[in-house]
Amino acid sequence: MADSEKIDLYKQYKDQYAAPKSPVLVTLDQVRYLCISGRGAPGGPEFKDKVGALYGAAYTIKMTRKFASLQDYVICKLEAQWWLDGGKQDFADVPREQWNWKLMIRTPEVVGEDELQRAQSVLTQKGKSPRVSEVKLETIREGLCVQMLHVGPYEQENRTIAVMEDFAAQQGMGFHGLHHEIYLSDPRRVPPERLKTILRHPVTKKDHRSSK
Amino acid sequence: MKKSTQQLYNERILRVLILIQKNLDAEMPLNELARAAHFSPYHFHRIFRGMVGESLKEHIRRLRLERAALRLKHTDRSVLEIALEAGYETHEAFSRAFRSLCGCSPSGFRSDNSRICGANAPGVHYRENGSMAEFELTTGGKTMDVRVEHLEPMRVAFVRHVGPYSQVGKAWEKLCARLGREGLLAGGTRFVGVCYDDPEVTAPEKLRYDACVTVDEDFEAEGEVGVQTICGGEYAVVTHFGPYEDLGRTYGQLYGRWMPQNGRQPRSEPCLEFYLNDPDGTDPEDLLTDIYAPLEPVS
Incomplete structure (x- = not known):
């Protein structure tokens, strides 16, 4: 019975996870995530620790709810926002050690702040994930975005990003806000050339003064 | 009470x-x-x-x-x-x-x-259809990437399931709800299935399977959640890509092809399955499972 009522946000908001081979526009209203921020090379020690802390919190919250027979849900895929200091846009120009990121797992509205706190204190007590205290529940509103599927190594995303930016320009729009990625494949086992990642970037109408 | x-x-x-x-x-x-x-x-x-x-x-x-x-x-x-x-x-x-x-x-x-000379063994096979008798050379699909690993014994908490493999989910739910609540599903925890029986030999309703999660020395058994030590030693390891229903095919290749080709024999210990992703939020085609088949030492 509980099974049929299990929340699956990816199915529920299918249109928001469109993964087409050419760019499309999607609108993201308020979306709630478990998040943890950091800085450094993707796959580096801080990154790995924080991925572990984020998943630790996510599963502890979910299983605690399950134990108490509360609303069950599917844990969503890992997502991340990426940005550079000083509003710089070209990641190729900046050493990976200076990349900023926020790791995110979309989480249903039913999960309360108190549940996160309980999970954090249990995990800290067990000494399982030292960085779990940095995990937060946040609501993010990206609004209108361009979105497209990128197939291949993360290092080759710039080609896909260029296609997305062109598409935005054709609609009289430009990128603003943070570059967002949704990881559909598991980089531990999937060969780089077959990695699937949804790329998303918020856009706004270009005004004439700045478009010159 | x-x-x-x-x-x-x-x-x-x-x-x-x-x-x-x-x-x-x-x-x-x-x-x-x-x-x-x-x-x-x-x-x-x-x-x-x-x-x-x-x-x-x-x-x-x-x-x-x-x-x-x-x-x-x-x-x-x-x-x-x-x-x-x-x-x-x-x-x-x-x-x-x-x-x-x-x-x-x-x-x-x-x-x-006998898996030692199975019908799908690579080599030359006679094919009957076609206007003339042809020989077909099959390599038996893509090559298997098998590695031999030495596994240290592992202390695990487990819930036993007896019945068809398709129903092991219930044992996992019980185990994960109990351990997750105690903050024991974070920081390098491994999720292991211990498979005692071969579904081609044992009747589905009698298949024994333990859903296991690695735990520290201080974890204690309680009720349906037991504690045991998974046997260490040498194992042949292969990653199975895709739905759990197809695990049998990869087992077949490992036992029927890799073992005889490499002159190895299985040791009488249960097989292990290490689950590398969450079946809940993952498309069946993207599921990853490391199969560990225990090996008899080389004589």
Whole structure:
């Protein structure tokens, strides 16, 4: 019975996870995530620790709810926002050690702040994930975005990003806000050339003064 | 009150079942088994039968016969040798017992099931259709990436499932809800399935499977959640890509192709499955499972 009522946000908001081979526009209203921020090379020690802390919190919250027979849900895929200091846009120009990121797992509205706190204190007590205290529940509103599927190594995303930016320009729009990625494949086992990642970037109408 | 007694019984009977599995060749006196699980020897028989659905003797006998079936399938040892290992003194007695379990003779079973020269073995095969007789060279699909690993023994918390593999989800839910709540599903925890039986040999309703999660020394068994140590040693490891329903095919290739090709024999320990992603939020095609098949040391 509980099974049929299990929340699956990816199915529920299918249109928001469109993964087409050419760019499309999607609108993201308020979306709630478990998040943890950091800085450094993707796959580096801080990154790995924080991925572990984020998943630790996510599963502890979910299983605690399950134990108490509360609303069950599917844990969503890992997502991340990426940005550079000083509003710089070209990641190729900046050493990976200076990349900023926020790791995110979309989480249903039913999960309360108190549940996160309980999970954090249990995990800290067990000494399982030292960085779990940095995990937060946040609501993010990206609004209108361009979105497209990128197939291949993360290092080759710039080609896909260029296609997305062109598409935005054709609609009289430009990128603003943070570059967002949704990881559909598991980089531990999937060969780089077959990695699937949804790329998303918020856009706004270009005004004439700045478009010159 | 009543529930806690039930839990206590489950906990104890699990201990007995693990003990039997680990000492399948030893004659374990009933008294000893009962004592190990804090059951009174006087009632032990009835309790065992009531909870497991077969008598102690039947249980041990079936496990030994099923192990013999696996050996017929995967090794080139003689039927008599396998009969003696299963505790039978003669070929005839073994054949009779084997027939009553599997419905065919040991040698018939071997020729029908032997994985050593399976129908899909790579090589030259004769194909009948087509206007003229052709020979087809098959490589048996893509090559398997098998590595040999030494595994350290692992302490795990587990929930036992008996029944079809398609229903192991319930055991996982029980285990994860209990451990997750205690903050034990973070920081390098491994999720392991212990598969005692071959679904091609054992009836679906009797398949034994333990859903396991690695735990520290201070974790204690309680009720349906038991604690055991998974056997270390040398294992052949292969990653299975895709749905769990197709695991059997990868097992088949590992046992039927890689082992004979590399001159290795399986060791009589359960197979392990390490689950690398969450079946809940992952498309079946994207599921990753490392299969660990225990190996007999190279002679």
